[in-house]
Amino acid sequence: MTNQKNEIDFLLHLADNALIIGHRNSEWCGHGPILEQDIAITNIALDYIGQARNFYQHAAELINRHPIGIDITQTGNDIVLPATEDSLAYLRDVREFKNLLITEIPNGDWAHTTLRLFLLSEFEMQLFTQLLQHPDAQVAAIAEKSIKEVSYHVKWSQDWVLRLGDGTDESKQRMQAAIEAIWAYTGELFIQPEYATAACLNYAAIQAAWNKKVSAVFEEAGLNIPSKTFVQKGGAEGMHTEHLGYILAEMQYLQRAYPNSEW
Amino acid sequence: MVNNTIAINAIWKILETVKDPEVPVLSVVDLGVIRGVALEEQLVTVTITPTYTGCPAMDMISMHIKMALNAAGYQTTIQTVLSPAWTTDWITENGKQQLKAYGIAPPVGKSFDQTYLADLIVPCPQCNSTHTVLVSQFGSTACKALYKCEECKEPFDYFKCH
Numbered sequence: 001m002t003n004q005k006n007e008i009d010f011l012l013h014l015a016d017n018a019l020i021i022g023h024r025n026s027e028w029c030g031h032g033p034i035l036e037q038d039i040a041i042t043n044i045a046l047d048y049i050g051q052a053r054n055f056y057q058h059a060a061e062l063i064n065r066h067p068i069g070i071d072i073t074q075t076g077n078d079i080v081l082p083a084t085e086d087s088l089a090y091l092r093d094v095r096e097f098k099n100l101l102i103t104e105i106p107n108g109d110w111a112h113t114t115l116r117l118f119l120l121s122e123f124e125m126q127l128f129t130q131l132l133q134h135p136d137a138q139v140a141a142i143a144e145k146s147i148k149e150v151s152y153h154v155k156w157s158q159d160w161v162l163r164l165g166d167g168t169d170e171s172k173q174r175m176q177a178a179i180e181a182i183w184a185y186t187g188e189l190f191i192q193p194e195y196a197t198a199a200c201l202n203y204a205a206i207q208a209a210w211n212k213k214v215s216a217v218f219e220e221a222g223l224n225i226p227s228k229t230f231v232q233k234g235g236a237e238g239m240h241t242e243h244l245g246y247i248l249a250e251m252q253y254l255q256r257a258y259p260n261s262e263w
Numbered sequence: 264m265v266n267n268t269i270a271i272n273a274i275w276k277i278l279e280t281v282k283d284p285e286v287p288v289l290s291v292v293d294l295g296v297i298r299g300v301a302l303e304e305q306l307v308t309v310t311i312t313p314t315y316t317g318c319p320a321m322d323m324i325s326m327h328i329k330m331a332l333n334a335a336g337y338q339t340t341i342q343t344v345l346s347p348a349w350t351t352d353w354i355t356e357n358g359k360q361q362l363k364a365y366g367i368a369p370p371v372g373k374s375f376d377q378t379y380l381a382d383l384i385v386p387c388p389q390c391n392s393t394h395t396v397l398v399s400q401f402g403s404t405a406c407k408a409l410y411k412c413e414e415c416k417e418p419f420d421y422f423k424c425h
Binding site for chain 2: 036037039040043044046047048049050051053054137138140141142144145146148149152155156
């Protein structure tokens, strides 16, 4: 039963990451610097919403299989049963969300947005590669599917880090400012959540591969890794920045005001 | 058993009439998303796999498959599987020709080794020139990239390797 609870929490963690970063990226819809890049970032947002759906659907299936005895929330709030992908996305409150803080911080400028996506998607690349060995075949299948999309996200965001970092004085200064602002949120990527118990997971290896890749790209772009090492953490356990509440207020309003409405 | 085979062949024929809503020249069979067809009594189970996880066309494709088979008198359920993950290698030769004729450059090369992430030479579907440039890796839908032909100056969609 503990294993089951851990897997559900881990699935919700992955789903929440995808949903929240998907939502953040979708905020660029209609605001991208040029039409082609506006389309790119919204396509990436769509990929994330698709990944979130897969993880939520699987979490819902596991919850519904063992509805009794699984305490799903940290705060003891009831979760609506039977669970669905929609109830998990729209009817849990801030403290129940397990997304990493890096996914919820505001978009900032284009440098902040593309840098955050690079740092996050390279982490996902490594994490999902490990998940290919997950004992639950459906988790492995979602990872296999997602890796193909994440490959494009890494490529696209990496190109922007290089382009801005190795660009004009202004673009370089902006990309370096983005690094200074976001760096404190990268440490949380490598803190293994208590519920991430699958044997295939090795966060130290993820961190080593990530460091190697990020250092290489920063070096090529002429960007510096900050010497400050303070780590903002807690998202995976439901302790969030003030920003998540605002996202959920916007995202969940309709379902809460008009329960079960469809469109 | 023989009757069953005949019936399943007939179902595949029906599926060939169901088109991708985003690329209406391409049938779902040519797109490579039909993973299997099973028939028990009058109940058909069609197993499909999504192209992209967030592709909004997938819900529509499921609905169109159901409608086409219901019209032929079959009860239908749709089952979705994710693994093995769909790749552009599963688009049939016929499908690739249809894409080109429609003005969308078909995938270049194989998808399994990720060399597709490198810069590729994608021939223009209009004039066949290889003098083309990538405008954006993400085009009008998740599955397409946007290119421009330097020869005939036409922009075109490229069905990117996946």
